[in-house]
Amino acid sequence: MPDYDFKETKTLDYKRPEIQNGYTDQTLYINLSDLQIDIKPVAEKTKKTFIGGKGYDLWLLWNAVQPTTRWNDPENALCIAAGPLGGTPIYPGSGKSIVATLSPTTGSVIDSNVGGYFGPYLKFSGFDALEIQGKTAAEMVVFIDGVNQKVQLFETSGLPENAYALSAILTEHFGQGKPRNISVVSAGPGAKNTLIGCLNFTWYDPKRKRARYKQAGRGGVGSVFAEKGLKAIVACWKTVTADTNNPADKTRLKNVAKLHSREIVELDPKQNEMAKIGTTHLVTIMNDHDLLPTHNFRYGQHDQAPNLGQKVYRRLFDPGFDGCWMGCTVACSHGIKDFVPLTGPYKGQKVFVDGPEYETIAGCGSNLGIFDPHTVAEMNFYCDAYGLDTISVGTAIAFAMECFEMGLIDSTHTGGMELHFGNRDAALEIVHQMAIGEGFGQIVGQGVRRMKAIFAKDFGADAKIMQDIGMEAKGLEFSEYMTKESLAQQGGYGLALKGPQHDEAWLIFLDMVHNFMPTFEQKAEALHWFPMFRTWFGLCGLCKLPWNDIIPEDNKDTAEPAKVMKHVQWYADYFSAITGIEAGPDDLIKMSESVYNFQRIFNLRMGFGRRQHDDLPYRAVGPVTEIEYESRVERYDKQLVETYKADIDGKSTTEKLAMLRKYREEQYEKLKDAVYKRRGWTTDGIPTQKTVKRLSIDFDDVLELLKASGVNS
């Protein structure tokens, strides 16, 4: 007999609507405080303006919260949506869910996209989006049963804490012998006891007969989930075909899907082999270009980096199909079978690790000065099991390690840990402490912004130097790319709406390696077009990898190779085929522009969203310490002399550091000006009234907010 218990507390029977052209035109609302379950229609204006996915999430959240709402208030809403194209099994990368909520670390809106089956199953069950408000003291499981047309709330007891064990049990319990019909969303104890919790979304792997996991990692979405008292959300659906989305033009859909799918099958083996090694090829490529973060983003290169490269993971990954959505030919979600952790509750047991991907390798490996693939896999495993974001965990521990090395904190603050770079045992111990919310791990689990405040206030650490080396902006920890030598990517991180995550713009190679955008105007254009197109994937429920990670062989001969316009046209065809709304590439950009500007205004409403909030820690812009400068002295001296026409004769490293900093910070401010102008924003980084009118987001409360913020035209 199982030793866990489900007590049904509320059930709503509903009639599932037929999906029309990728939409159900209704959303599911649940309030955990009063056990309310409602179904809300989607207004035509909402559909036209916000498209779906992240757009729907933002609109639901905007209407749920007030400017005074904080992440742990009951009215904060956790929203999850697919998008009109989400759930198409014949087009690669069509299974993404997008999560949005108010973040515990940024205080503003956070969005995070994730693979797995949940978003599509939610939609096929009859809901374009899910909105959860309220809080419960009980442990609550939400069951959305699209097959039997029921939404149920259960109070549970006895279920395991960690995500792996929990999802396995829920998959079996609700699957009733059909585990592929189930997708589980859960967090874990780390999410409950830190502010950097992630959400685990499952997909069922029939070959390995196990639930597999993808993570919505960024900004503490898992911590919001845990704070609400949610144990899990489970969606149940049955067979998925190309007809399930009821596309407007099935023949057109099949034609374009076949083109893209076949191209990936043909070209991925000739390019990055993502179907075999995922994103691990990036490790040595980044390292060779001085772009792989090591030692808290001090440097971009280390001679031991190949220990974490694709050669190693090619051997470690369990071969087989690893698509996190049905029929995806990229199939990059690899894992390690029969891995045996050396620490923690699974010590000595064989487990399956879902990952690692590049970000985890860099964050929990090189950036900590750890070049051991076993430790990275163990960090990956426990972060997932505990519901922790591997990017924030890596960047936060890296910051703590550098503070330790600089003498800003010592072993009396770390509970006796000698927190030097490369200390594998300490890094793992911090992760285990995060899970129980104790020890130094409890402090690290608050994220870099709060760590800086705690170290200064309680440990007397120098706030100024921590501001320079603490790798967060807007309260979000940096993802794992070096930006010192790419002004465009500094903008890609600093001007990103939610904070420094690369899903808005990844321009490092185009800017630094290829020098495709030498002027401010060109950089600004790139920082307009790329964030807009990348946003579009989040509106529609898609993964961006098929767009520009596998590329047509003749792409390099096109006018704008970085945009991969052949694929952009395919995506426009795909959108038209499903929705019946004829769209071209420019239309896709305009769809995103509305949502993008709305999110910027949402930031403003929450007390952020101005120029000052786009600032970066100087470590992201240039060398902070003399040792960093001297490690690349030729590069920096040359730049001072040739680019900035500075006289460095007889100047000390300290003086040259200061000169370089002045120039580079000026460049970044000039970049802000150019980007704001291109985006139709004021010099303070706020969308103008003209911009919001052009984009049809001139809602009364938006215009009132702009006026109150001094934007009158």
Add this chain to the structure above:
Amino acid sequence: MIQVAGKQIAWREGMTVSDLLDELGDPHPYAVVRINQQYVTRPNFAQTLVPDDAEVYLIPMVAGG
């Protein structure tokens, strides 16, 4: 003989990636090539030898994140 981008190129002793790209005459600024399963980046093109019978792939590195 080396296989590269659907073509066959004659191999010679001491041939580097830079030599191979020169011989191909492709002006695209490749940042990465793959020789069999080994990724080689532009900073290493001039000193990386291409072995005989290698399969070389020219990687269009526009993505990453």
